[in-house]
Amino acid sequence: MSLNFFRTLQEKPWLQPDAVLPERVMDRSDINPKKLPLIVFLGIVSVFFFLFLITFLARSQYPDFQALAGETWQPFYHPQQLWINTGLLLIACVALQVALMATRRQNIHTAQIALCLALLFTLQFGAAQLLLWRHLYKLGFYMASNPANSYFYLLTALHGLHLIGGLFVLVPVILRSFGFFRPATTAPQQRPLQPPRQQQLQYSLELCALYWHYLFVIWLLIFFFNASSPAVYKTLAALCGY
Amino acid sequence: MPHVAIADQTSELHDPRSFITKYIWSQDHKVIAIQYALTAIGVGLIALVLSAMMRLQLGFPDTFDFITPNAYLQFVTMHGMIMVVYLLTALLLGGFGNYLIPLMIGARDMVFPYLNMLSYWTYLLSVLILLASFFVPGGPTGAGWTLYPPQAILPGTPGVDAGIVLMLVSLAVFIIAFTMGGLNYVTTVLQARTHGMTLMRMPLSLWGIFTATVLGLLAFPALLVSAIMMALDKLIGTSFFMPAIVSLGEQLDYTGGSPILFQHLFWFFGHPEVYIVALPAFGMVSDVLAVHARKNIFGYRMMVWAIVIIGFLSFIVWAHHMYVSGMNPVFGYFFATTTLIIAVPTAIKVYNWVLTLWRGNIHLTVPMLFAIGFIFTFTHGGLTGLFLGNVVVDLPLSDTYFVVAHFHMVMGVSPIMVLFAAIYHWFPLVTGKRLHDGLGKLHFWITFLGTYAIYLPMHYLGFLGVPRRYFALGSTDFIPESAQTLNASITVSAIVVGLAQLIFIFNLIWTLRKAKPCSPNPWGAASLEWQTPNVPPRHGNWGQKLPTVYRWAYDYSVPGITSDFIPQNISEDAVIRDAETSGDVDDHSDKGSHT
Amino acid sequence: MKLAIALVILVALSLVFHFISPWWLTPIASNWGSIDDTIEITFWITGAVFVAVNLFLAYVVFRYRFQKNRRAHYEPENKKLEVWLTVITATGVCLMLAPGLVVWAKFVNPPTDAAELEVVAQQWQWGFRFPGEDQTLGKSDVRFISVTNPLGIDPKDPFAQDDIIIDNNELHLPINQAVKVWIRSKDVLHNFAVPQFRVKMDAVPGLVSSLWFTPEKIGRFDILCMELCGIAHHTMRGFVVVDSETDFQQWLSQQPTFASTQGGPVGDAVAGESLYALCSSCHGPRGEGNQALNAPRISGQSPHYLKRQLVYYKAGIRGRHPEDTYGQQMAAMAETLPDETAINDVVAYIQTLSSSTPAATLTGHRDKGQPLFVSCAACHGAQGQGRFSTSAPRLAGLQDWYLKRQLVNYQTGLRGAHAADNFGKQMTLMANMLSDEESMNNLLAYIQSL
Incomplete structure (x- = not known):
């Protein structure tokens, strides 16, 4: 990809008029048209989280920073709750992947079940996160009392927002897989261009699965950063040049 | 339901008829572009008036009563922020980007027209929130357009209550608007180019707008991150950027934060922002020079490379805004070097503009x-x-x-x-x-x-x-x-x-x-946007059939060709050479758009 | 054609402007001549490019202007030319960068024999600290800052006891001695800059930054804050006086050590009562003031302010202007207080007085005065209560005719213009924002209502 790009940059466009007439990308049926924008979007979100984590590392090197793990009395010294939440989100991801593969094999019923499971476990994850917040809050770990707490609430909240955004796409997709929202009549001239229902579902699921896997990776990062000990931060910060 | 892209439809999907769908809730990139442009120019005029007030105070101090130190700092801040973000970024990318991208690449519209419309209305919302801060108690923030903490949220600075909060909210909303627009621009340039429109056949305007959009998409998150953290410092009392402070004799509850961290984040956005404004300008000026000098842009490839290299380098020079900020002075060596390196591709662009004029017909x-x-x-x-x-x-x-x-x-x-x-x-x-x-x-x-x-x-x-x-x-x-x-x-x-x-x-x-x-x-x-069947282009831009592109956008004064320019959609067979009977310009473009 | 001429003229005018301009770098007073040299190098290189590119541009615009039967030359690119231009540009860039980095290395590594001192910035004043005899600055922390410990020095640190504290905006330095300046801030970002020394650095709360220089010229220079720090940013002025070694040592020996400022003298109100007898003839037995005698109300006034004014009157910093007749009266009265103890005593006695708020004597629009007061409130407090931290006196409850006279005095230089009045300059800059009598009355009407 990048090599291609560099080769492209060396073309001399004033030579050979007519010679190359590449097809329009949008006319190609083998390309999921929304995949590129989603990847770009996830790239932006990555920068967003990356910058938070970089500031996290920088901030962790100030003396007032009290990590949430590392000492026995810290809430994430035994991060069982975090592991449980991880499991919930992982199941949701797997379910979405199953739904995608089932759709590719035209097995719509399996897909429907898997999709419902994915939604269920995603909601479970969200609820579990809220419980975790309440738990910490009751222990007296308020948002403003320490930067480590601030980052924990902030990052999980943003991750939650990201997840809610995903639900806005996933829920309609699920409904569509059950046959809702099918256009009643389509104008005749458009019909040939509308991809068949199965392919449309497959495209949507590809996007959802990618999105959920990404959510999962981000979650792992947040997990890692919040449940590490000060020594780990120190090493990482040293690697980053702080 | 995800909206349907109309760029790939042969006929127009939605055919707006009423005034409202045509000019207000329009999904046509051209209308949205004009909406963006008018809003940006409108808010820019406000910023112009603000600058006039600053100049009045500086030129004739102690003459105008309504300009107090408090108000002066508010004018400075709002002038800067409006001009940089709400005027230049919005006008160059939201206005010109929106108008030119689909026309220059031969598409009917942006890939996601509905998102494009949302982008404008979200932008308008951000402008309204920003302007609202003039009418809240304490007025708008006066922390300077860089909004450096701690002063931006501590007493002693104008607008530290509602003013700064509204500013941060407005910026966040703007960033959302920009992201919606930017996703559209990138996808449209990468996926909706018409037959024959290779990347290297794109006019430099597009290269500038495209690269600037990518920069914006990667840089604005840094501003969002800093805005979120500063808002939390202000509203909840976290200490991301706030160290222990005695403000006007009073010990505050903050501990341990780092104001410099904010500056790093801010300039990680702020420096690319300079090029978010400059690169589209570089691109568009190249096209204007070429057309009016009747000459191809000199060193097209070098110009493209310069845009891409400048875009890349703009992410590793940010701390040159912070040489005296108290950061580790050792960074000075690195950032001075990268900053001066960026002068080389920039200088090349200047040379090539002048060389485009050289031996032209101006x-x-x-x-x-x-x-x-x-x-x-x-x-x-x-x-x-x-x-x-x-x-x-x-x-x-x-x-x-x-x-x-x-x-x-x-x-x-x-x-x-x-x-x-x-x-x-x-x-x-x-x-x-x-x-x-x-x-x-x-x-x-x-x-x-x-x-x-x-x-x-x-x-x-x-x-x-x-x-x-x-x-x-x-x-x-x-x-x-x-x-x-x-x-x-x-x-x-x-x-x-x-x-x-x-x-x-x-x-x-x-x-x-x-x-x-x-x-x-x-x-x-010669570039494609002028070759539409109707001028001004109608909804859907290209009539029945999308154009096909046969050449780059700079075939001016090609030797042996009768006309002094060949539109991009003229095939090699249709070009009239000197030996043949001469035809006039209009004839060319007619032929072109129907091939 | 017109454009080509305009371009040539603009280039020529820029050059003429540069060479006849009286506005150029201020004469240098430190060792950083090398910085000026790098500016010169940069100026000549960039100037040459500016002239060359734009004259060539003008030539091209003229030579290749539109002609009906001309056809533009067709040349997509010219690799050789472009490579040459790149190489030349890169060379020029290196010529500017290399000396810059060399000088920067000098800036980053201060000489080992540099004397240390500390600058503490706050909204909108400067404080300074010298290490004292042990040559070591004691520890400090924002948490220690209080009315008696304005620089936040650790009272338990043995190294801190002999530190010399200067809390009045004026710093003295010995000539030809390299100094390494540690810079702290109590509240927001500031910037320690002396244009004649060329170097500057931000003061950042939460960390200590530094810079170094060697003063090489005797004289008094302005310290300017160069990082936006709030409403009174432009008034945040300090002064650095470069002395000969002996003058410097003499000055330094007169400054208090940290230990001596702790548990210092608190005035004795009983002793002050008898001293106040003279004052009461004008200011009234309850300190209520008397317009007929031009005496302001002094009961309820901030003690730090009363003390500073008495010191100023005594030292001839206030009330010595030939046109300041009322000030001269007060200066004569202040002379009767023999020493600092007497001043402390009488101030302590004034603290025990109370009197009622005086009635308004001027008419103005309170509502129009309110937006003006926003800028005053930054130092004097939203209620005009005065603030120790900003050295600002109480305004609420002061007679409006007195405030008006003081504002006019500040504007006309009857007050605040004395070289040693390190706080008055601030007020002069602020008072100047009131352009006419009407706005002054409006402002005073608002203050009257507080």
């Missing part, structure tokens, strides 16, 4: 005047950047009027020269009418000479050591009385230039109401 039309004016002002502004980028030279000059003069020259006057060049150049495409020539020339001369009269002397105030963001200088032991004369003359020039913009607005209105339609491609431009 029509000194109004757009061309502004474009050449840009080369002059940009050369000046770029060269003074070499002072400030070189870490040790920056020591005496930073935070003085030299900085103000430099960045106004390089990212105020220069992009605005290009904006005017672009408006005069593409106005016939947008409206079918040419702006009045005489008024345009008058507008150019006053703006060009006037801005130079503002900013050239201002550099010398900076050499003297006059600090920026001072409400009044008062008496010092090193600034001579004559500096006040200089300040007054700068103010007079600024007011004249400000008023000269009324000529432009009058020209717009007069042309729209009174002028006769002009020919469809009045400048004889």
Whole structure:
């Protein structure tokens, strides 16, 4: 990809008029048209989280920073709750992947079940996160009392927002897989261009699965950063040049 | 339900009929572009008035009662923020990006027209939130456009309650709007180019807009991150950026945060932001120069490479804004080096613009005047950047009027020269009418000479050591009385230039109401946007069939060809050579659009 | 054609402007001549490019202007030319960068024999600290800052006891001695800059930054804050006086050590009562003031302010202007207080007085005065209560005719213009924002209502 790009940059466009007439990308049926924008979007979100984590590392090197793990009395010294939440989100991801593969094999019923499971476990994850917040809050770990707490609430909240955004796409997709929202009549001239229902579902699921896997990776990062000990931060910060 | 892209439809999916769907809730990129442009220009005029008030205070201190130190800082802050973000970014990308991208690549619209519409309305919302801060208790924030904590959220600075919160919210909303628009631009450029439109056949305007959009998408998150963390520091009392502080004699609850961390985040956004503004301007001016000099842009490949390299380098020079910020001074070596390296591709662009004119056939039309004016002002502004980028030279000059003069020259006057060049150049495409020539020339001369009269002397105030963001200088032991004369003359020039913009607005209105339609491609431009079957292009842009592109956008004065330009959609067979009977220009473009 | 001429003229004018301009770098007073040299180098290189590019541009615009039967030359690119231009540009850039980095290295590594001192910035004043005889600055922390410990010095640190504290905006330095300056801030970002020394650095709360220089010229220079720090940013002025070694030592020996400022003298109100007898003849037995005798109300006034004014009157910093007749009266009265103890005593006695708020004597629009007061409130407090931290006196409850006279005195230089009045300059800059009598009355009407 990048090599291609560099080769492209060396073309001399004033030579050979007519010679190359590449097809329009949008006319190609083998390309999921929304995949590129989603990847770009996830790239932006990555920068967003990356910058938070970089500031996290920088901030962790100030003396007032009290990590949430590392000492026995810290809430994430035994991060069982975090592991449980991880499991919930992982199941949701797997379910979405199953739904995608089932759709590719035209097995719509399996897909429907898997999709419902994915939604269920995603909601479970969200609820579990809220419980975790309440738990910490009751222990007296308020948002403003320490930067480590601030980052924990902030990052999980943003991750939650990201997840809610995903639900806005996933829920309609699920409904569509059950046959809702099918256009009643389509104008005749458009019909040939509308991809068949199965392919449309497959495209949507590809996007959802990618999105959920990404959510999962981000979650792992947040997990890692919040449940590490000060020594780990120190090493990482040293690697980053702080 | 995800919206359906119409760029790939042969017929128009939605055919707006009522006034509201056509001009208000429109999904047509051209209408959205105009909405963006008008909103940006409107809010920009407010910022222009604010700058006039600042200049009145500086030129004639202690004359105007309503300009208190408090109000002055609010004017400074709002002027800066509006001009950089809400005017330049929005007008160049939201306005010109929206208008030109689909037309230049031969698409019917953006890939996601609905998202595009949302982008505009979200942008408008962000502008309204920003303007609302003028009407809240305490007024808008006066922390400077850089919004540095701690002062931005501590008493002693104007607008530390509602003002700063509204500013941060408005920026967050703006970033959402920009992300929606930017996703659209990137996807459209990458996926909706018509047959034959390879990347290297794109006009430089597109390269500039595309690269700037990518920069924006990667840089704005840094601003969002810092805005979120600062808002939490303000509202909840977290200590991301706030160290232990005694504010006006009172111990605060903050502990341990780092104000410098904010500066790093801010400039990680802020420096690319300079190029978010500059790159589209670089691109558009290249096209204007080529068309009006009847010559291909000189060194097209080098120009593309320069845009890409500048875009990349702009992410690793940010700390040159922070040489005296108290950060580890060792960073100075690295950032001075990267900053001066960026001068090389930038200089190449300047050379290539001049070399494009060299041996051309220069029509000194109004757009061309502004474009050449840009080369002059940009050369000046770029060269003074070499002072400030070189870490040790920056020591005496930073935070003085030299900085103000430099960045106004390089990212105020220069992009605005290009904006005017672009408006005069593409106005016939947008409206079918040419702006009045005489008024345009008058507008150019006053703006060009006037801005130079503002900013050239201002550099010398900076050499003297006059600090920026001072409400009044008062008496010092090193600034001579004559500096006040200089300040007054700068103010007079600024007011004249400000008023000269009324000529432009009058020209717009007069042309729209009174002028006769002009020919469809009045400048004889080869790029695709001028080759639509109707000028101005209708909804869907291309009639029944999408155009096919056979060549790059710069086939001007090709030897052996009768016409002095060949539109991009003319195939090699259809080109009329000198030996054959000559045909006229209109004949070409007709043929072209139906092949 | 016109454009080509305009370009040539603009280039020529820029050069003329540069060479006849009286506005250029202020004469240097430190060792950083090398910084000026790098500026010169940068100026000549960029100037040459500016002239060359724009004259060539003018030539091209003239030579290749539109002609009906001319056809533009067709040349997509010219690799050789482009490579040459790149190489030349890169060389020019290196010529500017290399000396810059060399000088920067000098800036980053201060000489080992540099004397240390500390600058503490706050909204909108400067404080300074010298290490004292042990040559070591004691520890400090924002948490220690209080009315008696304005620089936040650790009272338990043995190294801190002999530190010399200067809390009045004026710093003295010995000539030809390299100094390494540690810079702290109590509240927001500031910037320690002396244009004649060329170097500057931000003061950042939460960390200590530094810079170094060697003063090489005797004289008094302005310290300017060059990082926006709030409403009174432009008034944040300090002074650095470069002395000969002996003058410097003499000055330094007169400054208090940290230990001596702790548990210092608190005035004795009983002793002050008898001293106050003289004052009461004008200011009234309850300190209520008397317009007929031009005496302001002094009961309820901030003690730090009363003390500073008495010191100023005594030292001739206030009330010595030939046109300041009322000030001269007060200066004569202040002379009767023999020493600092007497001043402390009488101030302590004034603290025990109370009197009622005086009635308004001027008419103005309170509502129009309110937006003006926003800028005053930054130092004097939203209720005009006065603030120790900003050295600002109480305004609420002061007679409006007195405030008006003081504002006019500040504007006309009857007050605040004395070289040693390190706080008055601030007020002069602020008072100047009131352009006419009407706005002054409006402002005073608002203050009257507080």
